[in-house]
Amino acid sequence: MDARTEIDGRAPAVADLLVPALVNHGHLTVTQVRDRAVRGLDLHLARLDAANRELFGVPLDGDRVRRLVRHALAGDRDATVRVNAFRRDGGDTAVMVTVREPHEAPAAPRALRPVTYRRPFAHLKHTGSFAQLQHMALAQRDGFDDVLLTDPDGVVSETGIANLLVHDGETFVWPDAPALPGITMLLLERAGIGARRRTVHLADLPGCAAAFVTNSSGVSPVGRVGDTPIPRDPGIAEHLDAVYASIPWDAL
Template sequence: MSIALPYIEIDGCPAADADPALLAVLQSGYGHFTAMQVRGGRVRGLALHLERLDGATRELFGRGLDGERVRTLVRHALASAGMRDASVRVYVYETAVAVTVRGPQTMAEAPRSLMSVPYQRPVAHIKHLGGFAQGYFGGAAARAGYDDALLTGPGGVVSEGHITNVAFWDGTSVVWPDAPALRGITMALLEPRLLPSARRVVTLADLPSYRAAFLMNSQGFAPVRRIDSTAFAVEEELMERVREAYEEVPRDEV
């Protein structure tokens, strides 16, 4: 079954049949989510996705979210959509959990260009809803001829891509920006496998000192060829190591 628009279930019920009160909760815009790529009914870093959902639910709503409940809801939505390869999102609101299912997505590995923008996500450690500014700056970057936006703070401190994490290569270590940012699942899976690596403050002024950079999110990874006017080489050996590290991560049965 090929789905252009997402198939949506709310607490295990098709959105079209859901209680209107639950639909109203979804319109509140207050909640959080995780995004995962499912292949053959399996997901890389499933435990990290479940930990993310539980931790953010505790912080936002003062209670936990049982991982087995999440797995049951995801399995049900996948079965209802007739898909085992899919892009899945789990949205958590105060009184409801929504699951969306659509066709699988993979990040193209073509080198990316980034436009720096003066914005950092509020409460950056949570993958929360309400990302108007991210969409705005992502669109502005596209209109200016770039592939993505790079979020920065005071003093040009680099945080993250507008929907990605970013890492730099200094010729010796993979450097992860030490700034407010979401610790993405793919980043969390790659970081311990890409040794040596380090956390360090990275500013726009520092960019010429790095040999390479790359992006990652739930869809995969890609090298960076340019940030503003700073060009980067595509280090094939580095990207091959990233690819190997990514492929080493086992997929877990939902």
């Protein structure tokens, strides 16, 4: 599949791309489409609407977004879909939909490099992502898959592109720190994994029974953080995979 982009239902001209190219102010959501359905459609639409209200002071109609996604998919039934919203010079909200090859979460354990950084306005999935992308690029050059963001005291928040979920041997735990409430995170909560929220330090991770990263591609295990191996309990992983697989798909 060749990647393609539409803005408000049509192929963009150069002039249409000037604002998103030159003004780094907008928000987005990313989802996997299978058989023209997605997991957590209501959560994606709610995310876009809430962010649009916060950034631009106006709602973003969910039915409009669905129509534009369906149009951009054309005849494709499986894809990775990214929806960006930005404000045109005239003040109205433009919706840019990008369709790419479908992607599955890697099954191989992820290697995370700890870095001291927290995303500004961490509750938003926004386009201001230079610092995290640069940290990720530097980590990947050294053989890591992603970064694990912490504060100066080693309190964990999230990774560069995912939420972190750990199991302390008794229950699942989400780090209690500023982070994006990811759609997969919210779906797992809705499905009943019963995770708690509490402060997680880097020093806690080697003592966990397992750790995972969750994002729009799904769930992957964590194998190491820095040079430190992270335990992997196969029973916990199987349970989490089963919960994730039980999450229903919503027709677009």
